[in-house]
Amino acid sequence: MAGRDAATNKADYMTSLAALQKSLPPDLQALIADVAWHENQIGWSGVRVFRLTAPDGSARYLKIAEPPHDLTPEMQRLEWLQGRLPVPQLLYFADTFTHQYLLMSEISGLVAFHDHFKDQRGRIIELLAEGLRQIHSVPVTDCPFDNQIAALIKRARLNIFEGRVSDKIEGRSPHEVLAEVLATRPDEENLVFTHGDYCLPNVLIDPDSLTINGYIDWGQGGIADPYYDLTQVVRSIVYNFGEDWVAPFWEAFGVAEIDQDKLAFFRKLDDLLWIV
DSSP: OHHHHHHHHHHHHHHHHHHHHHHSOHHHHHHTTTOEEEEEOOOOSSOEEEEEEOTTSOEEEEEEEOTTOOOHHHHHHHHHHTTTSSOOOEEEEEEOSSOEEEEEEOOOSEETTOGGGTTOHHHHHHHHHHHHHHHHTSOOTTOOOBOSHHHHHHHHHHHHHTTOSOSOBTTBOHHHHHHHHHHTOOSOOOOEEEOSSOOGGGEEEOTTTOOEEEEOOOTTOEEEOHHHHHHHHHHHHHHHTOGGGHHHHHHHHTOSSOOHHHHHHHHHHHHTTSOO
């Protein structure tokens, strides 16, 4: 019976995938004719992501979003980041009001949490620190993307008002978490360019040279305090590697004294920024 159910589920999935492919804008269909489709199940963004492999072995990535998810911010940031950081090349974008489509080049390499690196975690931690320093070194003088605390709180309020966040966050309501955020808001911000979702799945590493090939998922990038990224990477390290790897990251990043108040503040705020 289990085998029959699996076969039925696979058939249903293939039928829905075929319908999805036929619904694509005609110009996009022409760009990706004769590719093999593989859906990426990593992540929780609510956006469908497909790796499209051409007969010659080259690959591209296609993101498809429905409201309330919006791919416009990622498209804009990819355009701005060309020549500034190793990021995917924007190949196509369309908004049909019911769906958005974002086609990008592939960055080769393996995600930072890949099993291939299980015996090289010390080096991966060093690379995560190195990569974040590279991102934070991007000049912000002409950056149009605002992730300063005021802007992030505004987004958090809107998410709560529209019911886009979890009803319970570690046992508290979104309004209770927001109240804690407002009560613990830092007095100062040290502004740099930030990724906005700096976690292990978004860092691509060359498995042979153990160097960073590039960074993906740029929908949240912008000017912010470094702790906006630091909070996220620490959370990702704990989730993927365990608590024991957090201290080596701080050392590799070069933080002599951790601002625990900012770390706690941005963690609470981050819980209000992601749409469920």
